[in-house]
Amino acid sequence: MKTLLSFMLAAMLGAVALFAQPAQAQTGPKTLIVYDGPPNTEFSRLGMAYGIMLKNLIGHFDSNAELLPVHSYTAGKMQNYAAIFYLGSYYDNPLPAAFLSDVSTTQKTVVWFKYNLWQLAWNPAYGFPAKFGFDFASLRGMNAVPTAADPAPGFFDTISYKGKPFVKYYSFNGATGTINADPDIGVATVLDPAKATTLVPVTNPKTGETAPYVLRSGNFWYVADMPFSFIGPRDRYLVLSDLLHDMLGVNHAESHKALVRLEDVGAMVSVSAMRQLTNYLYGKRIPFSIAMIPRYVDALGVYNGNIPQTVPLSQATNLKTSVNYALPRGAQIVMHGYTHQYSNLRNPHTGVSGDDYEFWNIVANSPVAEDSTAWALGRLNAGLTELRNNGYTPVAWETPHYHASALASKAMPTVFSNTYQRVVYFTADQPNFNAAINKDFGVGQIFPYVIKKDHYGQRIIPENLGNIEYDISAIDPTSNFNYTWQDIVTNAEYGKTVRDGYASFFFHPFWLEPVVGTPGLADFKKVVEGISSLGYTWIAPSTAN
Amino acid sequence: MQTYTIRLLASKLPVALALGGCALAMQALAVQAPPLPPGSSMVRVEAGISPDEVSRQKRAHKHSKLEKKDPTRDDTLDTPADPKDPKDPKTPKDPKTPKDPKAK
Secondary structure, eight states, X not given: OHHHHHHHXXXXXXXXXHHTOOOOOOOSOOEEEEEOOOTTSTTTXXXXXXXXXXXXXXXXXXXXXXXXXXXXXXXXXXXXXXXXXXXXXXXXXXXXXXXXXXXXXXXXXXXXXXXXXXXXXXOGGGOHHHHHSEEEEEEEXXXXXXXXXXXXXXXXXXXXXTTEEEEOOEEEEXXXXXXXXXXXXXXXXXXXTTTOEEEEEEEETTTTEEEEEEEEETTEEEESSOTTBXXXXXXXXXXXXXXXXXXXXXXXXXXXXXXXXXXXXXXXXXXXXXXXXHHHXXXXXXXXXXXXXXXXXXXXXXXXXXXXXXXXGGGOHHHHHHHHHHGGGTEEEEEOOSSSXXXXXXXXXXXXXXXXXSBXXXXXXXXXXXXXXXXXXXXXXXXXXXHHHTTOOEEEEOOGGGOBOHHHHHHHHHHOSOEEXXXXXXXXXXXXXXXXXXXXXXXXXXXXXXXXXXXXXXOEEOOOSEEOBOOOTTTOTTOOOOBOHHHHHHHHHHHTTSTTOXXXXXXXXXXXXXXXXXXXXXXXXHHHHHHHHTTOEEOOXXXXX | OHHHHHHHHHHHHHHHHHHHHHHHHHHHOOOXXXXXXXXXXXXXXXXXXXXXXXXXXXXXXXXXXXXXOOXXXXXXXXXXXXXXXXXXXXSOOOTTOTTOTTOO
């Protein structure tokens, strides 16, 4: 009983502490991110997208990094920062002499990614090889042009780190002749091992070759790749996420926390499924959260005989019964949209709560017609009012389908101290993805740890493992692939390579409903037990730090 | 003293300019980029999460029992009672149970 009381007290105190969080001055290292932004090309803004992703990761270290296109760099600027990151994403982008000169002489930490190192290393004016003890050798990418007969000729795709192989994404579309991958790396050669050390190797399994993936020489780091493309829960992006501690000189202690969230819990939720999950977690004294949709809308009446239906929280007996049962048993509430659908549009599925996007028109791949920070704020406040009027206080926000416009995402931190999610970032508030030149990019990002402040001002509690899925396309065409409990646990194994990496997953109570016929509860238990056995400690989202 | 300094500077200026110009010229030296690897023109890079992860985030789940479901009523009342669970409120009282005072 004493354990139970302390468990409930800790959960409640956590929730109170969350809302009492004062704004704090940032104390992390002052950081400059320099990226390729050659004017008036198709990919002028791609470097900025990578810059935003790096800036977000640096937000873990209580540092608000400054973004700067390299062509705007002025002599001496880097002396104002503790660390400078250059993202070489544009092949042979001409770098200003002032930038090259400062990089070659500064004592500040410099981290150089991928392309264009030859402009520094091969120019005798900078004496790079002698000073740093390594040289740039060549660019490597695909071993050969893929064909129908040999669709995967291979490349340097396997990064070895902390005993794990991190394999880069690769897919070849023979019909269009498109390689969906980022195979290029800059190959460096160590000349003086007393000065330069390979910290992480990358191998080319088809040729048997090995090259430095991350190399360090004093204050200068070289990362052979751009680890912000095709990222996922087992991607080499995690290697960088961990090494940032060393690059920035902020060494967080080894610590591994776990989070579990019950997803898309709205008016149509099964009370029985929620009770079974709650009982299981409560029995193990595992705190958890419920991603709650305050208002149910079936705008087109898809599940109501073509008669539009709205269920306010005050009338949602199943939902309130489920949540009221879970709250005293270790649950916290996360507000998961207002309606988790948009207007009377199939966006893209049904127009029904839980199915569709709310803050992004996924059909047109654009912001919704009403998009503005004020419009988003109106929905956030409407949802909050609905929750509070029924006695509920959320500890965090989660964007439906993790996809909102830039203006909507900027609204979220003005209302919520915490978000609990993945995020899509844009290179403009009104992005144009189809422009011939200077087109915009939207990039989704996963976080292995808490981000204190992201590009939109959000504090982010991570969800980095994904969720169990079953192929039940025979009864639900939109549920058409498997993602198993083993997948989630394997993702958690990779998450542990980040020294303070989380194991955070979510689960749909839907999978316990008998009509679906899936082993939802059994598999859910396997995930929980698998993550526990890896040594993670379960926490409530309100205590994530 | 000032005149001497000016004379000294004037005498060294051509050398300094030549050295400085040489350094700038060296820095401005266009370095030939290494060639791009085979198949580079076929490569399409996706910044951010992979297409597989994108598709996993678009989930919607539905089944036929959700049609016409009444969310205002506790759905556990709609499930059949477990006859083996005496605590289930939906389990009808067995009139033959001796402990039931109403049993006859």
